[in-house]
Amino acid sequence: xxxxxxxxxxxxxxxxxxVKIECRSLDFQATTMFWYRxxxxxxxxxxxxxxxxxxxxxxxxxxxxKFLINHASxxxxxxxxxxxxxxxxxxxxxxxxxxxxxxxxxxxxxxxRLTVL
Amino acid sequence: xxxxTQPPSMDCAEGRAANLPCNHSTISGxxxxxxxxxxxxxxxxxxxxxxxxxxxxxxxxxxxTEDRKSSTLILPHATLRDTAVYYCIGQxxxxxxxxxxxxxxxxxxxx
Numbered sequence: 253x254x255x256x257x258x259x260x261x262x263x264x265x266x267x268x269x270x271v272k273i274e275c276r277s278l279d280f281q282a283t284t285m286f287w288y289r290x291x292x293x294x295x296x297x298x299x300x301x302x303x304x305x306x307x308x309x310x311x312x313x314x315x316x317x318k319f320l321i322n323h324a325s326x327x328x329x330x331x332x333x334x335x336x337x338x339x340x341x342x343x344x345x346x347x348x349x350x351x352x353x354x355x356x357x358x359x360x361x362x363x364x365r366l367t368v369l
Numbered sequence: 370x371x372x373x374t375q376p377p378s379m380d381c382a383e384g385r386a387a388n389l390p391c392n393h394s395t396i397s398g399x400x401x402x403x404x405x406x407x408x409x410x411x412x413x414x415x416x417x418x419x420x421x422x423x424x425x426x427x428x429x430x431x432x433x434t435e436d437r438k439s440s441t442l443i444l445p446h447a448t449l450r451d452t453a454v455y456y457c458i459g460q461x462x463x464x465x466x467x468x469x470x471x472x473x474x475x476x477x478x479x480x
Contacts, residue, residue, distance in 0.1 A: 355418060
């Protein structure tokens with residue numbers, strides 16, 4: 253149980269275009285979802301936290317107008333990278349949490365590798 | 370969340386036990402110790418967590434010192450597939466906040 257999926261697993265896009273990444277909790281309802289970013293040889297850095305039906309809370313330094321997060325249902329959150337540039341190339345990972353799942357902790361998706369040309 | 374300190378890298382022979390240490394001297398009484406691992410180019414995977422008693426599951430064992438200032442994750446029979454970055458994280462159970470990842474320990478299992 254507690255499986256989280258992401259789609260797509262990898263994406264290549266041109267500079268200036270927008271990319272949408274989906275995160276789904278497959279067998280549980282996630283009250284909270286988190287979006288992380290990971291650059292090569294670095295640890296995961298939290299970008300934002302979102303609760304279903306509420307606006308996301310962004311970490312300091314993360315542009316909310318550039319990284320649009322929509323948590324429309326208890327099983328789906330999306331991250332849209334708008335007007336992507338090469339410096340946005342990174343590994344994006346979502347996670348989901350629910351107090352109904354045991355153990356009560358965060359469960360992570362497999363990640364999405366974004367390459368902006 | 371508690372600050373944790375882990376060695377940057379460790380090697381282990383295949384089939385042997387891998388013992389990964391973590392110092393968390395500032396951990397507070399209601400904070401659990403969580404262990405995750407991240408295999409290259411994948412999302413982190415939950416391994417185990419504990420408060421003060423030793424814990425064991427199908428993946429690993431967690432030994433927490435009596436003063437709770439440090440812990441050791443034990444993989445009893447390491448395989449090549451256990452090669453990954455292992456993260457030790459302190460957080461209060463039931464917290465809605467995010468897990469904060471440090472730099473972790475790169476475990477390399479050698480054939």
